[in-house]
Amino acid sequence: MKEKSSQETQQGTSSLLIILRRYFPILDWGASYSRRTFSSDLIASVIVSIMLIPQSLAYAMMVGLPAQVGLYASMVPLLLYAVFGTSRALAVGPVAVASLMTAAAATQVAAQGSAEYLGAVIAISLVTGLLLILMGIFRMGFLANFLSHPVISGFITAAAIQIGTSQFAPLLGIRGHGENLLDLLTSMVPNLASINLYTAAIGLASLAFLYWVRLGLKPFLQGIGIGERLADLLAKVGPAIAIVATTIAVWGFGLADRGVAIVGLIPEGLPRFSLPPVQPSLWTTILVPSLLICIVGYVESISVALTLAAKRRQRVDPNQEMIALGISDVGSAISGGFPVTGALSRSVVNFDAGAQTPAAGAYTAVGVALATMFLTPLLFFLPKAVLGATIIVAVLSLVDINALKRTWFYSKADFAAMAATILMTWVEGVEVGLVVGVALSIFLHLYSTSRPHIAVVGQIPGTSHFRNVTRHTVVTDPEILSLRVDESLYFPNARFLEDIINDSVAANPDIRHIILECPAVNTIDSSALESLEAINHRLKDGGITFHLSEVKGPVMDRLKRSHFLKELTGKVYLTQYEAVSSINPELAQQTREAKS
């Protein structure tokens, strides 16, 4: 359909349309929007709204902001993502990990509860959005690669456990606060004696109920004859039941007077246009945290988007996703909210409930707006304890202890990066945890490539194949040392090759020729070139000729741009066999005879 219509229009209009469609995906799916799609999207949006409203209030509480800010972050960003997003099912809005990171960053600027604190959160949201937009426009999505999987996985587990722990404060009605798990525990434990029993009763009952909803409601509903899909969706709206029930209980029994913390007055109506404060010092403080929020948020979001898109063989454009999430964050900032991203659980629900297009997100925004306009008075008696329980159950799905075990078995280096990320997050906070994890994973990666596999090879008699001398019965010539390098040559391993050749030559006085077989060398950087030149130079001084074989095309092209090939004492051979037979024709002859 698309191809046909672009062929019909003129070339200029067509390429303009392609560009417009790339940056405004709404033009793409909007053109074929039907009544049928509308009803699918609408149903999905109702279910997601019912999930989102309590979560958004809870995340606002977690960031340390008034409840309505969570609702604000669930309107404008969703509308903007519907225009710019390429995922058909991603549910954008406040999420747990980004909220934790935002709170940690804003606390460095101002005290929770102050006007400056809200200003800092808005500024973080704005900077996060602008960074994402820049990264998207300049196609810098590769920056997300620096966050290796063990680091992001460990970080999310650590953050989720820390978030869950922090919510025991509202859940039990005690005080407790800290930028990392250690501070949090040391601040909460002494207050355990001052638990408010009414709060704790509401909190623990909600927690038990929500946990049962999560695990037991779906089988229960199926047991009483409800179809699987409907049972699944009804289980997702369980938290709303807890919200309504506990609010009525607090109101009916007057529990607010008995020390149960309630949400209280939420201003009715839609958010107003806001601008972050202009203080140069603020911006420099939040730059790195915002960069981390934008990368972590993007990685969480794109992975959900890709997984859901694959189920219907749809396409997600990673760079446009960055732009769309960035615009959503900017939208959140100017409507007084905090950073948003694609949420794992809500996106899955949105998809399962039948969302066909990003319009479902826009309808969700409308649902949240209607609730903000008309339902907020009803939330006056909503106890904070049930919000805490909501968060605890929501983050449970993010904890992946098994990943630690799997990684341990697969790679000790990756496990080390993962464990360091978790420990540093708990002891020093989210930013240090992430930065240490990234630095350590890069370090371990470079370390692992710094000692590449280099095999001494010999000829398998009667063939033109060369194999590791320690694993095969092969023929070698004491005057020829053939080494196969199983790794690209670059700065982390350049000197290692020098050492290996140096030691081999010192140990074998008979060597007259060294052949470096390079079938797995995908690149040779300037450091490795320098090492090869040094090796060639030193071997020449020792009366040894240096040859290469099986050099790949692109590597050879680049070598031709240096002086190395001119200075090389030996030759570059197409194959290892050609190299050996050219240097010692007799050996090739012998091995042929050995076979016959």
Add this chain to the structure above:
Amino acid sequence: MKEKSSQETQQGTSSLLIILRRYFPILDWGASYSRRTFSSDLIASVIVSIMLIPQSLAYAMMVGLPAQVGLYASMVPLLLYAVFGTSRALAVGPVAVASLMTAAAATQVAAQGSAEYLGAVIAISLVTGLLLILMGIFRMGFLANFLSHPVISGFITAAAIQIGTSQFAPLLGIRGHGENLLDLLTSMVPNLASINLYTAAIGLASLAFLYWVRLGLKPFLQGIGIGERLADLLAKVGPAIAIVATTIAVWGFGLADRGVAIVGLIPEGLPRFSLPPVQPSLWTTILVPSLLICIVGYVESISVALTLAAKRRQRVDPNQEMIALGISDVGSAISGGFPVTGALSRSVVNFDAGAQTPAAGAYTAVGVALATMFLTPLLFFLPKAVLGATIIVAVLSLVDINALKRTWFYSKADFAAMAATILMTWVEGVEVGLVVGVALSIFLHLYSTSRPHIAVVGQIPGTSHFRNVTRHTVVTDPEILSLRVDESLYFPNARFLEDIINDSVAANPDIRHIILECPAVNTIDSSALESLEAINHRLKDGGITFHLSEVKGPVMDRLKRSHFLKELTGKVYLTQYEAVSSINPELAQQTREAKS
């Protein structure tokens, strides 16, 4: 000889000897030390001493310390290196770049000229030495690999130009000081009006003479009938002539009274045992600078040692070299000196002059000690200008502008790292320059591997070979997508593979099978494993089977430790041909017919 004697002794004694010989190489070469070797070493040591004495005074001045400290750094360290060093020709002692770095680090702790400043220098020397010893014992020489060749080469050029520029202050008798080239120039230029003409005359004349000695003396001596080798060595002692001539001139014409800065009183006698000050804050400040000094010093030194060893097919042990240089630095610290390392120019002279063993270094130390005991009164009138000229000519050999050009042609990424190192060194100082260079080269390395070459391959008719579809005439099946990855799969490129497969599937609705051909995949880390699992999972949702082919042994061994192979919808084939013929036997048949 060695083998025979160890066979004769008992097993236990023999292995102890091997360990002793590893850590005390003097036991190795000392056992066969002859009168002939002694005379070779002695001649070399005399020539190196004549080079070293003015240089050590000059480097002490550069570090901002009294002249005798340079002499102290040229005694104990050389004796210790003779015991522990594995290079037969390395000349250890003060060098230009390490001296510059030491001055930069010590200035952060105390003002030049204060007692605290000398204390800081001694502490830096001690920490540098201890770090080297630790790195040597724990075989952490790979840390030096992080300093890629473009970074170290750019850094040395930048440092040499900065050192050379700084010496125009003593050379012209003006004031000028700065931690980077920018500060240095802005502090020197306004003082150009206050040049001391006598100083400038001595300085510029010395500079012209030394420059001529460097370039023209050898041909001149050869022209008057002196043999090449002798001419070469005589040219190296040229600076001593300048020292003697200018000292006599200053003394004879009373130039010290006319504002020519002189070295003045140098305390006679040998250094005394010293200990660095014990201040915790000092140690944390100098830790990173000391680490940089130890790595830069080691890299400079090992490269000279390896090059010289290769000329005589001798062995240098990189880890033992770290230990030896570390012990030398500790020795320098406790005898009141500053960090030392293997010097490029003096080592080459030592080698050319016939040094056979590290004993030559010990004799050089004795030479310096004798000079310190008996000749220092003669150096009273030595003008600082001639020391400045000595430094300028010495660092000229370190400037390698051509390297910039070579690197530009070979690799733009490496050039960027090199240029950034140079600029940041000049603008922000040596530490920032090095750290930015290292960070940038790691970043660019990861970036370059983040987009690996992935080719769509097809079967060459009538063969079992598969080649890139864009370069060869090949047969493909619209239902089978064969992708060859020409790089290891790890976190920098894991998501790129996901994107490529995602896009291919979205663009080709016919695809039923994807085969990933992995002949150049040397490793698959946890991030890439996660990506492969996600790809397999998503393809499964889209009804596509995912296969692998030509997976290397070690990679396969590791995959077996994960759940991936169990979850894989397709199979792992030994060869790409086997994969395609197993999935579509008809295609293999057709291509066979096409040939016949």
